[in-house]
Structure formats: C-alpha cells, structure tokens
Amino acid sequence: MEEHVKRMLDVSFSATMRISKLAKEMKDGGEDIISLAIGEPDFDTPDFIIEAAYEAMKEGFTHYTPPKGIAELREAIAEKSRKENDLDFSSENILVTPTKHAIFMSVLAHLDDGAEVILPDPAWVSYEPIVKFADGILRRVPVREEDARLGQEELQEAITSRADMMILNSPCNPTGKMMNKEELKMVRDLAVDNDLLVVTDEVYEKLVFEGEHVSIASLDGMRERTITVNGFSKAYAMTGWRIGWLACTKELLENIAKIQTHSVTCATSFGQKAAYVALNEKEKSEKAFEHMMDRYRERREIVIKRLKEIDGFECDKPESTFYTFPSFDHDKDCMEMSMYLLREAKVATTPGSAFGDRGKKHLRLSFANSKENIQEAMDRIERAVEKL
Template structure:
C-alpha cells in the first residue's frame, strides 16, 4: 500500500471543508457530483421499497428486474448484445475495482490515459499490476488515439482502460479511435474496461461503447452507474457487463466483498432506468450552459487556455505560470478562496493544469472565476 497515494480529489474537498468550518467563504470547484437533487420519482421508489420492508440481502449480482432493465438499456442504447445474467449490480467504483482485481496479475501492464480519473492507477497498483500511462494532452484534444496506445503495447500488456467522456478533461472519444483501439485489442488479445459513467452528460458528441464493436463482446467489461446521470452519488449504485467468461472471477470478488448492492437503492435504480427522461435532459441542458460560460470565461483570463470539453462536467485549463499544480491549488484556495483540483492528481501529464467542476450554480461560477482571474493577475 505504500506505493498507493491518497485521492487528490478527496484531499482537496477535505481542505475546502476545513476552511469553510473556520467561517471562510470558499467556492468549491472541486466536487465531482451533480448539484441537482435525485429526481423525485426515483426517491419515491426507494422510500416505497423501504416501507415495504425491502431491506434484506438481495441476490449477489442484483435483483432480477434491475439486471433485466440494465441489459435492455445496454441493448437498445449502447448496441451491446447483453443478457441479464451477464450483469453485476454494484457501486461503480467497486465495479472497476473488482474488474481490475480479477483481471490483472502481478506484473501485467495496464494502459490508461493520462490525465485520467484518480483511482485507475491506484487500483492497478493494489492488484500488483503496472500502470502504463499514455499521454493524452492538448495535442489530441485530450483524446486517446490508437497510435498512442499502439506505442505502449508489449507482451506484458493485459488491459486497456478507456473513459469517455473523460474525467478530468471532458474529452469524448471519436468512433474511429474506439474502433482502432478495439482492433488493437483483438490483434494483441487484450481486455478493455470501458468506464462510461458520464455517458449521458455529453454535448455535440456521441458515446461509442467498445463492447458493441466487432470481436469485442467477450473482451470488454462495460462499467456504468447511476451517480452522475441521475444525481445519485450517495445511493452507491452502478453496474458492469461482461461476457460469462470474464464474469466468474469478478462475481467471486463481489460475494466476498460487499455481497450485494443496497437493496432499496436497486429498486430505485429500476425507476431511474424506466422512468421519465426529462430530469436528465434538463440537467444536461443546464450543464451545457455552464460549460459554455466556463470555457468563454477561462479564455478571457490571462495565462489560462482550455480545450472545450465535450462531456462530463469538468474543464481542465492549462496555466502558463511557473508553479506546480499542487502549489497552484493551494494558492487559489488561499488567495481566491476557490477550491480546484490540482492537475497532477490525475497523472503526471496533468501537471500545469487544474480541474474545475462546474457542477455548481452559475452565480458561484461567475464569482469564483472572477476571483481566480484576480488572483492569477497578481502572479504577473
């Protein structure tokens, strides 16, 4: 465990809380969860399940009606030929963790984008695998390309982790790039974990699930969840889909770790998948407005540049000041009272950037970015 670092996002959120508890008015751009309530029909279903006494263990892989609803969603929306028996219901982070633990042996190499979500690398290290970061910076608009991946493949490579839309950059993979990476996976007999948790929070772009590409069905673990799409972070509900050949090992870890996902949350999950789409559409429309504002405002600030994010609710500006991103995070917190996440938390190629989460109201975005501009202005 000594090679594993603490989550940079959680550390920053804790510092923001500490300053707030001292009465300092801090604006937080470090939160990775939608600032909307869970839609009412989903909450109601959870409450009904509790009232009806649905409070005991469920089948380990999840309740049949939720596994069926998920398989149906994957078939109709993602083009994945999914069966309910191939679904495991579990918190999304745990889904990724179980898949990595089950598939990565000591010394196996795992290709992943850099910058990328804070937990992929530690998960690989905990599994005694070797993380192989692939630089996915402004040169490719933060997108992972087949050319970049191909350079890193050798006979120890076991797995490629993809995340589109991407946290922290908001990059969305192009169809031809997904196709090219899938071809590499087939040619070199590699597995893929596709983390599609931001699938629905996407602007002027489309999600392409690798498991729907030819030859990929039995080599992809598709991961998704309810946290971001339905603003359900605290319900701890997500899922994975994998072919039976890959599922067995993962299922064993589920039974020996959390047994099953929370019972009443699973009932609420059925309501989320089968209920009205309106709340999600409204949320995404609001995120789009904020994205447009944040990009425009960042581009007005001297010393900052940003690639327009095509999905998720993050912007990842690069700054032109001589200061590492940990120091920049501390400087903005102390000087502007704005909490951002240092870019290096997401990998070494995230250095000289910081992540802004725009899952916060417009007024705070305006006020916070004004304060950032003022503080950066003092650096000359």
C-alpha cells in the same frame, strides 16, 4: 504497530487531499470558499426515485438480494444496453454493484500479479490505486497535447508482451473528451492484436453536450474482451446510493461475481428497486435529466467564456461531463497554482497532476455548482491571476 503491507505502501489517499483538507478547514473557519473541485452533481436525486426506495423499504424490501442483483433491474439494464449502447447482452451478462467497485472487481478478477495495464494520462484518480491493489504494473500513455486523444504510436509503444489489460474512460474525467469512432477502432485493433481485456468506464455516458457516445464493446471483435462499467451516480444524481453495474460475457462475469459474493454480498436492496424505477419511468427520468443538462449547458458556456478571458489560461470546450481542464502558462506548477487560488481567491480547484503527469500544467474546474457561484469564482480567479 508497524505498517508493512507491501500492497498499501504505494497508495495514498489522494494527491489533492492537502488542498481539500485546507479548503475544508478554511470553510469551517468561516471563510467564504467556493468549490470548483466538486466531483458529483449538485442536484438531489429526483423525488420519484427517492419515493420508490421508500416504498420498497416499507414493503420489507430490506434484505439481501442475489449477489448479481435483482432480476428486474438486471433485465432493465440489459435492455438499456441493447437499445442505447448496441451491446448484445441479456440480464445474465449484468452484475449490479457500485461503479467504482465494478472497476475494482473487474481489475482484481482479471489481472495476474505483475501483468501490465495500459492507462491513458490524464485519467480519473482511482484507476491507478486499483491497479496497484491488484499488484498490476501501470503503463501510462499520455494523450496528445493538441487534441487530448490517444495516439496509435504512443499506445503501440506502451503495449509490451506483459500487457493484459487497458482501462478506458469515455466520456473522460478530467478532460471532458469523448473517444470518437476512429480512436475507438484504433484501440480495438490494438486490443485484438495484443489480446488485451478492456475495462471501459462509461459512467458519464449521458452527460454529453456534443457528439455521440459509442461503447467500445459494440465494435466488432470487442464483445468478448470488454467489461463495460456504468452507473446511476452522474445521470440520475445518485452518488450516495452506490448503485452501478458492469456488463460482460458470462465467463468474465463469473469471477467477478465471486468477489462480489465474498466482499459486499450485493448492492443495497432498496437502492436497486429505486434504480429500476429510474430506468423504467423514462418520462420522469428524462424530465429530471433535461433539467440538470440545461443547467450544465449554461454553466459550461460561462466557464469557457470566462476562462478565455484569463491571462495564460486556455481551454477546449468539453464535449461531455461537468469538468473543464484548462492549461495555464505560468511559472507555478498545478499544485502551487491550486494552492494560490485557494488562498488568494478562496476558490478550490483540483490540480491536474492528480490525474497523471500530463496534467501538471492544468487545473480541473468542475461546473457542478450554481451559476452564481461559478460567476463569482471566475471573477475571483481572474483577479487573483492578474496579481501574478
């Protein structure tokens, strides 16, 4: 059958598929591959959350839920948003759905055909395809070389009269940067002046080592024009559960709820119950979270120290997330460098260009892996780079 659906032609699975596929083939073939390309916590979901899901299932909580989510979870998320993010929302402003689907629905529900979307470069791999699925036009804005922040002039230049939306991700995958108040206010002013809707992905909000995460929707003038997306995947090690949420005005939420109703219907019922327990059992969650953060903190130090020792590599210490985004000064582009490290060092990395052109001379190295594996991987990378 001939493939001709226009919307699909411009979207591929991922620029990094070739490397991931090869890494898997090498591993399956018995080679000792260490992956620093991992995009999820290497910890399992804490037991008390698993038990809550099991209890819910045993009690028969295995049916559909209301599309926007169960009442107690929406209320708990609203309370969290008020207390931790200074967002003036009640449960009616919350819709429960996987984080990625929240972004997908936010864009699909609020972007007209051919409207433009401002997206920083580099940015997480799925925003671009999502905008394309919604028949939007992307305007990528490279972050500044010196500090990986958005520049006012560059942003202003990218915003035309056809711009409808901006997508932000702070803390940022892949750079590990957080937008500071000054940057957020600058973005706020441009969003207000140009009447833009902002979709902000804050899924790494809790994985912060230094500084303070600020939700842009808490700034004056942003409540009405922001959809804040967040979820349980990263902070609670719950990637497979597919539970996250979005928070916005009731008006914005209504169109999104139509898509939820006619696509996935609702998020998994017992997953929602477990997510409620994760939010509600604060002491247990805190303990599990601190255990993970202590490990991430330790690994971050190792990766940064080791990267500094590798010829041609430079890397800022990430303030947040479990990613580092080093640049390298060699003839190879990032795809070639990543492929070389896979073949020569048996270490899988993510080429920076997967996140946009601005990442061409970067690799993304994740430290969601054990200390021992990270040490070994860095030894191998160092030896391989010496040979270049």
